[in-house]
Structures are given as C-alpha cells and as structure tokens.
Amino acid sequence: MIHLPSLPWDDKVWQGHLRDSVKSTQELAEMLDLSTHPLTWINESDFPLFVPKNFVKRMEIGNPHDPLLRQIVPIEDELFLVDGFSAEPLNESNYSPSSGLIQKYYGRVLVITSSACPVHCRYCFRRHFPYNDFRGDSLSQALDYVSEDQSIQEVILSGGDPLSVRDSVLETFIQRLEQFKHIRILRIHTRFPIMIPQRITSRLIRCFEASTLNIVVVVHANHANEIDQDVETACVALLRSRVETLNQSVLLKGVNDSHEALVDLSYRLSDAKISPYYLHLLDRVQGAAHFEVSEARAKALVGEMQRRLPGYLVPRLVREEPGQPSKTLYETTAVASF
Numbered sequence: 001m002i003h004l005p006s007l008p009w010d011d012k013v014w015q016g017h018l019r020d021s022v023k024s025t026q027e028l029a030e031m032l033d034l035s036t037h038p039l040t041w042i043n044e045s046d047f048p049l050f051v052p053k054n055f056v057k058r059m060e061i062g063n064p065h066d067p068l069l070r071q072i073v074p075i076e077d078e079l080f081l082v083d084g085f086s087a088e089p090l091n092e093s094n095y096s097p098s099s100g101l102i103q104k105y106y107g108r109v110l111v112i113t114s115s116a117c118p119v120h121c122r123y124c125f126r127r128h129f130p131y132n133d134f135r136g137d138s139l140s141q142a143l144d145y146v147s148e149d150q151s152i153q154e155v156i157l158s159g160g161d162p163l164s165v166r167d168s169v170l171e172t173f174i175q176r177l178e179q180f181k182h183i184r185i186l187r188i189h190t191r192f193p194i195m196i197p198q199r200i201t202s203r204l205i206r207c208f209e210a211s212t213l214n215i216v217v218v219v220h221a222n223h224a225n226e227i228d229q230d231v232e233t234a235c236v237a238l239l240r241s242r243v244e245t246l247n248q249s250v251l252l253k254g255v256n257d258s259h260e261a262l263v264d265l266s267y268r269l270s271d272a273k274i275s276p277y278y279l280h281l282l283d284r285v286q287g288a289a290h291f292e293v294s295e296a297r298a299k300a301l302v303g304e305m306q307r308r309l310p311g312y313l314v315p316r317l318v319r320e321e322p323g324q325p326s327k328t329l330y331e332t333t334a335v336a337s338f
C-alpha cells in the first residue's frame with residue numbers, strides 16, 4: 001500500500017488566501033511596481049478585479065505585459081462593444097433543465113456549483129452570468145435530476161468554482177452520488193489548484209481517495225509561469241489519490257499566442273503530472289474581444305505544437321458552439337517549417 005505524505009494544508013490556509021486577495025488596481029500596481037502602464041487600467045464594478053496574492057507573486061515585477069497580469073487586470077478595451085461579442089455567447093440558458101444545471105451533451109450533465117471563483121479571469125464567458133438569480137441549491141437539484149436519467153454517466157461540477165464550497169458539502173454530495181449505479185465519473189472543473197493550490201487539503205485528498213467514483217479534475221492554466229512548486233505539490237497529491245488531472249486553456253492574445261508559450265506550457269504541465277486536454281478558442285463574450293486569436297492562426301500554432309511535442313502533450317483545439325452535440329474539434333497538421 002502506498003503511504004500518502006499528508007499535505008501541510010487545511011481549510012484555514014486557503015480561506016486566508018482567498019480573504020487576502022488583491023481587489024484594487026492600486027494595490028496591484030504597488031505589488032508589481034508599475035506606476036505607469038501602457039494599457040489603461042480601469043476599476044470595473046460588475047466584474048471587479050479579484051486575484052490571490054500568491055498568483056500575483058508569479059508575475060514579473062515591472063512588466064505591464066506579463067502574461068499572468070493580462071489575464072486578470074481590467075483594461076479600458078473591455079468597455080468597447082464589438083460586433084459578434086455578446087453577454088451570453090453560448091445561450092446556455094436554452095440547455096438548462098433546472099436551475100444551475102446545463103445538459104448539452106450526451107451522457108454528461110454540468111452543474112453550476114457555486115457563484116464564487118478564486119480569481120476573476122477577464123475573458124471568462126460566464127462574466128455576465130446571472131449569479132444573483134442563482135439559488136445555490138444546484139447540488140441537491142443535480143442529485144434529483146441525475147437519479148431520474150439513467151443515460152447520465154458523468155456529473156461535471158463547474159462554476160463559478162466548485163471548490164469554493166466547503167469540503168463537508170463536497171463529501172456529502174460525493175457519497176450521495178456514489179449510490180447511483182449509472183454514474184461512473186465525477187469531473188471537477190476548477191481553477192483552485194492553480195490559483196490557490198492550498199485548496200487541495202488533506203481532507204479533500206482523503207475524500208477523493210475513499211470514493212468509489214472515478215474522479216477527474218480539470219484545471220485551467222494558460223501559461224507555464226502559472227505552475228509553481230505548490231501547484232505541482234497539489235497535483236501530485238491528486239495523482240496519488242488516483243485522481244487524473246487534465247488541463248484546459250484558452251488561446252489568448254497577449255498571453256499564450258505563440259508556439260513557444262504553448263510548448264512551454266505543455267512541458268510545465270507534464271512536470272506537474274497534468275495532461276493537456278483542450279485548447280479553447282475564445283468564447284465571444286462582450287468585453288473580451290481584445291483577447292481573440294483567429295482560427296487560422298490557432299490552427300498554425302497547434303500544428304507547430306504537433307511538430308515539436310510528443311502527441312500526448314498536444315491539446316485538442318476546440319470551440320464551444322451553441323446547438324452542436326459536442327465541442328467543435330479543429331483539424332491541425334504539422335508543417336515542416338513554420
């Protein structure tokens with residue numbers, strides 16, 4: 001039997017990090033020693049700045065173009081209305097059989113678990129989500145829904161961030177889900193292991209380890225610099241508790257739109273025992289147009305990843321399109337010279 005070294009983290013640690021997050025551009029500018037910056041920073045109130053300090057510490061001091069900074073700092077470009085970019089680009093409400101549930105794909109149901117996130121990503125397609133109407137009882141509604149549909153084999157907790165809820169809530173949910181024979185997989189989409197890796201507490205690890213479900217965690221990192229030693233520790237602990245960890249990224253202009261950045265990210269993920277899963281084209285949400293990379297460029301970038309990387313480190317290039325029975329997969333090919 002493998003002996004698990006216990007993690008040094010408990011609830012108080014991650015909750016402290018969450019409370020201590022940076023919420024003003026002024027504080028951010030001071031931490032990064034940026035008195036002037038070429039992009040006009042704004043104080044957005046609908047979707048305010050929110051970033052944990054230990055993520056800010058992974059940014060380069062004095063660099064206004066830092067790829068981690070670009071993901072989280074509100075800039076003036078967000079205020080421009082651009083054709084084709086809307087508040088709800090995916091029409092998710094059309095696929096919601098009950099509050100907080102989205103079923104678009106066969107055999108899988110997505111549960112909006114919480115309205116809270118450990119960070120506010122500026123390109124997030126849920127940035128205009130009506131969380132105020134969201135009642136927060138979606139976990140129990142999901143159990144009712146899942147119990148009546150035998151075709152569902154996988155429950156996906158998404159968000160907001162499902163790891164925003166307490167371990168005891170997750171434990172109870174997992175135990176109840178285990179009673180349905182048709183459910184094989186519990187998938188958790190979370191940015192916590194990257195933003196506040198201390199969220200992977202010893203109690204959470206024990207809970208995953210004890211579960212009869214096949215548990216898959218999908219993290220979200222867009223750049224190699226996001227993955228530090230603590231992230232590695234958290235993901236290796238997940239692996240030891242038989243949880244597979246995958247990564248999804250979004251292709252973002254000014255963040256990871258070069259083959260060097262994408263190749264580095266894949267190797268860094270591999271160090272932390274995380275497998276690249278999807279590379280998403282940007283969802284066309286209002287306020288995020290300045291992040292868009294064209295389809296042609298995206299295909300060329302992934303083609304170059306195919307040339308430089310082992311196949312298992314090349315993510316699938318996809319786009320989420322309303323009305324389709326799965327994500328749209330793009331074919332890419334490596335070319336001899338780039």
Ligand SMILES: *Cc1c(COP(=O)(O)O)cnc(C)c1O
Nearest residue numbers: 102103104105108109110156327
């Ligand atoms: C992306 C997504 C899924 C999961 O799709 P996979 O291809 O299985 O990763 C499930 N439901 C919804 C609504 C989604 O957007």
Ligand code: SF4
Nearest residue numbers: 117120121124160191
């Ligand atoms: S953590 Fe995920 S859901 Fe939350 S703001 Fe970022 S991309 Fe959106």
